[in-house]
Amino acid sequence: MERKNIVVLTGAGISAESGIPTFRDTNGLWEGHDVMEVASIEGWLRNPTLVQEFYNLRRKAALAADPNAAHYALVQLELAYQVTIITQNVDLLHEKAGSNNIIHLHGRLDQAKSSIDDSLIYPVLGEEIEMGELCEKGSQLRPNIVWFGEAVPEIEKAAAHISEADMLIIIGTSLQVYPAAGLKDFAPEHCRSILIDKKIPDSANLHNIQCYEEPATVAVPRLIEQLMKNH
Structure with a gap:
């Protein structure tokens, strides 16, 4: 059957x-940052270090969760x-x-991708993507996450x-x-x-x-x- x-x-x-934690439970804020600051392409272009830090912390929380x-x-x-x-x-x-x-x-927290070529996806080894980690085309790696506006x-x-x-x-x-x-x-x-x-x-x-x-x-x-x- x-x-x-x-x-x-x-x-x-x-x-x-x-x-x-969810954005819904925290009124769309993370440590005082609006969701659009840390989960949008505009936020990434404005302050990639902040966005990277946000997702590194989320990755640590996810790895520790059951x-x-x-x-x-x-x-x-x-x-x-x-x-x-x-x-x-x-x-x-x-x-x-x-x-x-x-x-x-x-998307998924255990993956990084090129910030200029969406087809270049890499596993995140450990808890963090670091600023200065580059894809094979020389661009900064970013989280493989679909942000607002994408x-x-x-x-x-x-x-x-x-x-x-x-x-x-x-x-x-x-x-x-x-x-x-x-x-x-x-x-x-x-x-x-x-x-x-x-x-x-x-x-x-x-x-x-x-x-x-x-x-x-x-x-x-x-x-x-x-x-x-x-x-």
Whole structure:
């Protein structure tokens, strides 16, 4: 029998429960810096040292963090279903937990890339990318992260997966940041869609989506236990 196709879209809320702070929880500030200062191409051009420091600290935090019950529950789902995880997170906690099919919408902290050629991507060895570390074309290495104002290379692949989903599970995202927020609209008519978040936003268009306003570590294991029983 063909296995049902489940697509999971995760945002900062699932990682927050592993102790990784989110911009949403800090009113868009990091140590007094506005998000656009440290997560935009304009910020990088203005002060690359500050941006590099921000991501070096985020990388250290991610390396020290452990997956939580929600991450581990998603791994169990692969025993019975075809599962693709589309994540807006850059922390690699899904990989640490053991999930296999992961699309990184916004990049990943364990990679650096050339600041003049997006195709030149390198592993980050250790915790930091240092100023003065150059790509083979002689430009400064930057985090392989999609910043505000930049294209999202994996968005079409993500939309294609959702367009073939039998079930879409959205976890820990406010559905306010585009283009990721628009991905739910690619779900086919027969697809069952579920949203799990500690705070369901009033302004999101949640037509035909079952909502659970609970922490991911509570609601995700419970949902996946049900799905495994019903398989």
